[in-house]
Amino acid sequence: MEETGTGRRTIRTPRAAGLAGVVFALLLAAAMVLVRLGIPEGPDAAAAPGFTDSVRRDALRAALALVPFAGIFFLWFIGVIRSHVGAGEDKFLATVFLGSGLVFTATMFGAAAAASAVLDVDHPAELPPVPGTWDFGRHFAFTLMTEYAMRMAAVFVSSMSVIGRRLRVLPRWLTVLGLLAALVLLFASSNVPWAELVFPAWSLLLSVHILMASRGARSRPEPG
Numbered sequence: 001m002e003e004t005g006t007g008r009r010t011i012r013t014p015r016a017a018g019l020a021g022v023v024f025a026l027l028l029a030a031a032m033v034l035v036r037l038g039i040p041e042g043p044d045a046a047a048a049p050g051f052t053d054s055v056r057r058d059a060l061r062a063a064l065a066l067v068p069f070a071g072i073f074f075l076w077f078i079g080v081i082r083s084h085v086g087a088g089e090d091k092f093l094a095t096v097f098l099g100s101g102l103v104f105t106a107t108m109f110g111a112a113a114a115a116s117a118v119l120d121v122d123h124p125a126e127l128p129p130v131p132g133t134w135d136f137g138r139h140f141a142f143t144l145m146t147e148y149a150m151r152m153a154a155v156f157v158s159s160m161s162v163i164g165r166r167l168r169v170l171p172r173w174l175t176v177l178g179l180l181a182a183l184v185l186l187f188a189s190s191n192v193p194w195a196e197l198v199f200p201a202w203s204l205l206l207s208v209h210i211l212m213a214s215r216g217a218r219s220r221p222e223p224g
Helices: 015-038 054-088 091-120 131-166 172-187 195-219
Strands: none
Touching (some): 015 054, 015 131, 054 091, 172 195
16 A cells, blocks of 8 residues: 555555456356356246256356356455555454455355255256255255355455445445445345346456556656
């Protein structure tokens, strides 16, 4: 961080932080979309063609294989942000920020593992699985993703927005947008299909802002 003439700080985060956030957002969004398409919801989900369609099953497996890499980039993103916020961060908010990010990562890994288990359940070829087994695995995967992981994401977004506003490193519009995104993730993610995409969308927007701010900071001449 550095102070400007007006007392406002600018983000001096390396490009790696913004790039890690962009990659994380894209990987997470792709995984969420393919999970939605490969493991449908609704009363007729067990008979949906996506389960017996080998192309869609393979695409879902590929998406689930990318989830660990999304988690790695997310942890890198968190680490770089915290290292450059430094001593100026509020210890309480910093603990909430880090803790929610770690719990979110662990919960998304659990949701991916549950979705993978649904794909690998034993059943005759080209036939849907036993309804009880399918329903349990599908419900477990979606519960982890839309209820628990997204609520941790809401805490992460809100804490990041408050930290950014207190340190004056985020513009007001991005702070407001982050708080609105946190409300959607907290109250609508488990009831509104596709609402979980709000989190990667916010992460992408924040990462692009970091990249632009870092480029602007490097382009300014050093004070004499």
